[in-house]
Amino acid sequence: MATYIVTSDRLAGFKRGDEIQASDIDGNIEHLLEAGHISPQASKKSAKTKDTDTAKE
Amino acid sequence: MATTVYLSNPALTINSVDLTDQATSATLTFAYDQLETTAFGQTARSYGASSVTSLQNNTFEVELYQSYAASETEASIYSLVGIQTTITISPTAAGLATPSTTAPKYTLTGAYLSSHTPISASLGELSTVTLTFTGGTLTKAVA
Numbered sequence: 205m206a207t208y209i210v211t212s213d214r215l216a217g218f219k220r221g222d223e224i225q226a227s228d229i230d231g232n233i234e235h236l237l238e239a240g241h242i243s244p245q246a247s248k249k250s251a252k253t254k255d256t257d258t259a260k261e
Numbered sequence: 262m263a264t265t266v267y268l269s270n271p272a273l274t275i276n277s278v279d280l281t282d283q284a285t286s287a288t289l290t291f292a293y294d295q296l297e298t299t300a301f302g303q304t305a306r307s308y309g310a311s312s313v314t315s316l317q318n319n320t321f322e323v324e325l326y327q328s329y330a331a332s333e334t335e336a337s338i339y340s341l342v343g344i345q346t347t348i349t350i351s352p353t354a355a356g357l358a359t360p361s362t363t364a365p366k367y368t369l370t371g372a373y374l375s376s377h378t379p380i381s382a383s384l385g386e387l388s389t390v391t392l393t394f395t396g397g398t399l400t401k402a403v404a
Contacts, residue, residue, distance in 0.1 A: 211332075212278075212331070212332035213332070214278045214279050214280070214332055214333075214337070215277060215278060215279070216274040216277050216278065216279045216349070216357065217277075217358065229277040230274075230276075230277050230347040230349070230368075230370075231274075231276040231277030231278065231346070231347065232276055232341075232344070232346060234340075235276055235340045235341060235344075235346075236276065236277065236278070238340045239278070239332065239336040239337045239339075239340060240331055240332050240336055241277075241278060241332055241337070
């Protein structure tokens with residue numbers, strides 16, 4: 205499920221910077237995005253491990 | 262002695278956006294269509310029945326100060342024209358978060374905004390917009 209960051213001080217029940225999901229609010233997500241009250245949470249790339257062990261026998 | 266709550270400082274949200282500090286008046290009207298059920302033999306008009314048989318016909322009218330700043334009135338309202346949205350209102354700010362019998366929370370779900378006046382300006386006056394939402398289902402929460 206998509207996560208959003210609250211970007212205004214007017215979203216009822218939340219503070220600026222809170223992370224929310226669509227199910228957390230009654231409002232229409234598209235219009236809250238358009239009005240600037242929330243913005244999509246950028247997806248974080250999972251940290252990949254890279255084997256740097258180059259030891260040779 | 263009976264007391265009456267004077268609704269002078271309600272809190273409200275439109276599409277989950279708290280616009281209380283921009284609002285100067287709010288009127289929520291809870292109504293059902295009045296269906297006549299008078300039949301032959303009766304001596305007076307009658308409407309409805311012992312249980313609800315008609316449709317809710319609610320309206321919500323609110324007056325807001327206009328503001329074109331980010332996340333304010335215009336940004337929050339403009340995109341709601343022509344669609345349904347949810348409105349919540351309570352006699353007090355606390356009632357929105359924690360409804361009680363003395364501060365009930367009313368939720369109008371599926372209210373339709375047919376028009377908006379983005380420009381409503383008069384010389385020397387603060388600009389305001391009056392919005393009328395129609396339709397939707399009203400519920401009342403007291404806990």
